[in-house]
Amino acid sequence: MLSLHTPYVLAHNFVNATDASPQAATAVADTHASQPIRFGESADGKDYLLPAEEIVGFNFLLNRFNYHFIDKQVYGTTLQSVRDNLHNKWIVDTDPFAVNQFMHPYQGSVYFGLARSTGLDYWESLxxxxxGSLLWEIAGETGAPSINDLVTTGFGGSFLGEPLFRMASLLLERGGKKPGIWREIGAAAISPSLGFTRLAYGDRFRSVFDSHDPATYTYVRLGWNKVDNLFDAAVSQNVKRNAATMDYHMSYGLPGKDGYTYTRPFDYFDFEFTATTANVFENIMSRGLLVGKDYAAGDNYRGVWGLYGSYDYISPQVFRVSSTAVSLGTTGQWWLSKTVALQGTALVGVGYGAAGTIHGSGERNYHYGATPQALLALRMMFGETANLDLTARSYYVSDVASTENRGTERIFRGDAAFTVRVHGPHAVTLKYNASRRDARYPDLANTHQTVNTLSLLYTYSFGDTRFGAVEWRPADGG
Structure with missing residues (x-):
């Protein structure tokens, strides 16, 4: 958006760019030298063969590790087992929930990252x-190939892998032309595929993904939570009612920043991760705009809309749900006053999901099926003082495309968090979470489970004092 002072800014930039004084030349040279080398500026360009070789090598090493340390029968593949799998009917397997719904998507994110880190774009990497998933299903295991693994590894791997790749790349990009050792280590921890490529091939793939400088909001929360209410007599004895907890959240490409565009998949995404001492991974949730367009409504609203991809894994001790999905929806920000803003995302879509109980007696472990789902996430920001986050998620794991044509699962997950800034990036958060599961099967009694938790958390925000509010209004606007 142009304003009255735009001609002055353009003139000022032009004078600086054309200033031939030694001081100006030195400043320009120093600025250029400090900039990272981004994708598209490297002479090496893309490499289509290398990631294929790396994926084959990764699958071989993973198969050998699993054979020696996990299960010789499952991973003892031979030429005969490969030939059998080429002719076997594809099935929906019954591997443990965490293997199918977390390990396979993470394995897919490794494949995806190996391709992305050699310069390939999102669709090529997909x-x-x-x-990689097809190769694993045919030659990585002796059992019949699994269609659900192909979905979670392929789509789930990309929906998880792209945010990991972008977060790691952003960490490197903001470190200049030569990121320090801690940035390199941090990037490798976030995206091991990217870290491996940079370490193994040196300057050949030192170029960094060009983020286009998105508006971001990132925080880490550390603290304690307590199970406030539990309804499930069958598993209550296995629930840890007090636990330490850690949350990480990043919103990337928030709408409203002048000049930022949404031309690539995941130019907007939201990533959330929670770990607790009660059950390690309580949730991993990622959603991003696959194809969409930005829009405006008046002077105070900016947004994007389109097709989103999402991967969710939620496990609040007594039950769990996971889904890989595509949804239609929108993300936007509305300035309600000079200092108060409301951000939000609304999505409705369908995925392939799984849900079930944990430690249940006489009840099935989990159930697969086509999964209609919805999300509403709101964040009210009160200047630099406080913010209120409200999120509701709903999943219906149906009996369509299921492991068996019976039974359904309804899952609801709601969060409310109120954060008050103490000083600078430091804040305190009070959070309440409610999770509910209703399961119906013809040969089992109807099941109702709820678990609610209350958390007191220390919050550290990275690089933002307005809780992610994006400003596009003129300086005297409001």
């Missing part, structure tokens, strides 16, 4: 992810 093809390599499916190729």
């Amino acid at each position: 093809g390599y992810t499916f190729g």
Whole structure:
């Protein structure tokens, strides 16, 4: 958006760019030298063969590790087992929930990252992810190939892998032309595929993904939570009612920043991760705009809308749900006053999901099926003082495309968090979470489970004092 002072800014930039004084030349040279080398500026360009070789090598090493340390029968693949799998009917397998719904998507994110880190774009990398998954299903295990693994590894791997790749790349990009050792280590921890490529091939793939400088909001929360209410007599004795907890959250590409565009998949995404001492991974949730467009409504609203991809894994001790989905929806920000803003996302879509109980007596472990789902996430920001987050998620794991044509699961997850800034990036958060499961099967009694938790958390925000509010209004606007 142009304003009255735009001609002055353009003139000022032009004078600086054309200033031939030694001081100006030195400043320009120093600025250029400090900038990272981004994708598209490297002479090496893309490499289509290398990620294929790396994926084959990764699958081989993973198979050998699993054979020696996990299960010789499952991973003792031979030429005969490969030939059998090429002709076997694809099935929906019954591997443990965490293997199918977390390990396979993470394995897919490794395939995806190997392709992305050699310069390939999202869609090209998605093809390599499916190729790696197909190779694993045929030659990585002795059992019949699994269609659910192909979905979670392929689509789930890309929906998880792209945010990991972008977060790691952003950490490197903001470190200048030569990121320090801690940035390199941090990037490798976030995206091991990217870290491996940078370490193994040196300057050949030192170029960093060009983020286009998105508006971001990132925080880490550390603290304690207590199970406030539990309804499930069958598993209550296994529930840890007090636990330490850690949350990480990043919103990337928030709408409203002048000049930022949404031309690539996941130019907007939201990533959330929670770990607790009660059950390690309580949730991993990622959603991003696959194809969409930005829009405006008046002077005080900016947004994006389109097709989103999402991967969710939620496990609040007594039950769990996971889904890989596509949804239609929108994300936007509305300035309600000079200092108060409301951000929000609304999505409705369908995925392939799984849900079930944990430690249940006489009840099935989990159930697969087509999964209609919805999300509403709101964040009210009160200047630099406080913010209120409200999120509701709903999943219906149906009996369509299921492991068996019976039974359904309804899952609801709601969060409310109120954060008050103490000083600078430091804040205190009070959070309440409610999770509910209703399961119906013809040969089992109807099941109702709820678990609610109350958390007191220390919050550290990175690089933002307005809780992610994006400003596009003129300086005297409001």
